[in-house]
Amino acid sequence: MSSWAIDQVGTIDEELAAILKNELSRQRTTLQLIASENFTSPAVMAATASVLTNKYAEGYPSKRYYGGNRIVDEAEDLARQRVCALFGAEHANVQPHSGASANLAAYMALVNPGDTIMAMSLDQGGHLTHGSPVSITGKIYRFVPYGVTPYSKDGSGERIDLEQLRDLAKKENPKLIVAGTTAYTRIIDPLPFRQIADEVGAKLLFDVAHPAGLIAGGVHPNPVGIADVVTFTTHKTLRGPRGGAILTGAELAKAVDSAVFPGLQGGPLEHVIAAKAVAFFEALQPSFKEYAERAVLNAKALAAALSELGFRLVSGGTENHQVLLDLRTFDAELTGKAAQDSLDRAGITCNRNQIPNDPRPPFVTSGLRLGTPAETTAGMGQEEMAVIASLIAKVLRRCGDEETEKEVLHEVHELCAQFDPYRSLSV
Ligand code: DSN
Numbered sequence: 168m169s170s171w172a173i174d175q176v177g178t179i180d181e182e183l184a185a186i187l188k189n190e191l192s193r194q195r196t197t198l199q200l201i202a203s204e205n206f207t208s209p210a211v212m213a214a215t216a217s218v219l220t221n222k223y224a225e226g227y228p229s230k231r232y233y234g235g236n237r238i239v240d241e242a243e244d245l246a247r248q249r250v251c252a253l254f255g256a257e258h259a260n261v262q263p264h265s266g267a268s269a270n271l272a273a274y275m276a277l278v279n280p281g282d283t284i285m286a287m288s289l290d291q292g293g294h295l296t297h298g299s300p301v302s303i304t305g306k307i308y309r310f311v312p313y314g315v316t317p318y319s320k321d322g323s324g325e326r327i328d329l330e331q332l333r334d335l336a337k338k339e340n341p342k343l344i345v346a347g348t349t350a351y352t353r354i355i356d357p358l359p360f361r362q363i364a365d366e367v368g369a370k371l372l373f374d375v376a377h378p379a380g381l382i383a384g385g386v387h388p389n390p391v392g393i394a395d396v397v398t399f400t401t402h403k404t405l406r407g408p409r410g411g412a413i414l415t416g417a418e419l420a421k422a423v424d425s426a427v428f429p430g431l432q433g434g435p436l437e438h439v440i441a442a443k444a445v446a447f448f449e450a451l452q453p454s455f456k457e458y459a460e461r462a463v464l465n466a467k468a469l470a471a472a473l474s475e476l477g478f479r480l481v482s483g484g485t486e487n488h489q490v491l492l493d494l495r496t497f498d499a500e501l502t503g504k505a506a507q508d509s510l511d512r513a514g515i516t517c518n519r520n521q522i523p524n525d526p527r528p529p530f531v532t533s534g535l536r537l538g539t540p541a542e543t544t545a546g547m548g549q550e551e552m553a554v555i556a557s558l559i560a561k562v563l564r565r566c567g568d569e570e571t572e573k574e575v576l577h578e579v580h581e582l583c584a585q586f587d588p589y590r591s592l593s594v
Pocket of ligand 1: 202203294349350376
């Protein structure tokens with residue numbers, strides 16, 4: 168949403184323009200700590216606001232079902248070439264509207280309905296589309312979940328349980344193993360997954376939605392060339408527009424492309440694909456490596472400061488852009504829901520999250536997930552992470568207290584004024 172876009176909306180629809188202005192103001196003046204969000208550049212936003220939104224382009228470059236796609240083809244080709252260069256992939260599909268559709272298309276390309284798939288369960292840190300019974304994925308395929316190792320006092324527990332995965336895989340004979348998580352703070356090495364998949368003759372899909380930007384920046388291992396298919400969203404650490412993408416080798420290119428279109432989707436969102444091309448260009452610059460390094464250092468600093476303040480870190484720390492807190496050591500009665508709501512009123516945006524073996528239900532939870540991608544983009548560093556940790560503790564010591572929330576909101580406004588992600592926008 169550029170200021171130009173808001174002005175244009177305002178010429179015919181003041182009501183919506185006011186809503187857009189308010190959201191821009193919310194993002195600028197409060198802390199955005201949702202681990203799956205980021206601040207895209209004005210260039211990425213401008214591409215999503217471009218005339219490419221007008222074009223129907225079912226099919227793929229040079230093989231479309233509509234005329235007039237010569238220029239759109241150039242945009243989609245640019246996105247495909249750039250993302251292949253970024254991750255060293257042979258083939259890319261940049262049409263998935265989201266991570267959910269990227270995953271569903273990958274399943275369609277790799278297995279048949281009813282086949283057995285193994286993936287991390289949602290309540291252990293996996294994703295809804297990794298076979299949760301409430302997701303279509305869990306209804307079409309037979310998912311067998313794996314999880315993390317038990318909690319250990321020395322911080323060595325709550326890691327992906329590869330032994331459990333291997334034992335279950337030998338018993339269940341899955342056609343596909345899915346690696347990838349949504350609430351997990353450790354580096355995931357793709358090699359042991361490949362080894363286990365090979366031992367049981369399964370294919371391997373790695374969903375890197377969360378660490379995609381860290382992989383692009385060279386701070387996490389790249390599963391491209393190891394996994395058969397790699398899926399991701401473009402809007403998390405990768406800092407692009409909302410959307411998904413799929414990478415694969417030449418041999419699976421046709422199966423993946425057919426699964427996305429016509430298998431799952433109709434006309435691609437070419438304006439979003441153009442914005443993906445811009446984001447991939449940005450991620451190819453040397454400065455993006457430095458961004459990825461800073462996002463991880465900031466998460467480590469935030470985790471260390473929160474641990475000092477009495478919060479338990481799930482898995483004992485972090486190696487990525489996330490911090491997962493077990494709130495019970497700080498306050499046994501405090502729920503993730505109450506914490507999220509109170510922090511929200513104090514201008515600190517984050518999400519409640521189940522922790523492994525959480526005794527509370529998903530709508531309530533005992534955990535809180537925090538992330539550094541957005542505020543790292545805004546320019547915050549390790550010093551600011553320590554300040555944020557102290558503000559979080561201040562709110563949660565008196566969770567729900569209006570005076571405290573107001574006081575912290577004021578401090579948050581002061582902090583955010585020094586780190587405006589959209590300084591260049593005049594609104
Ligand atoms: N990918 C999820 C998250 O991490 O927030 C949302 O589906």
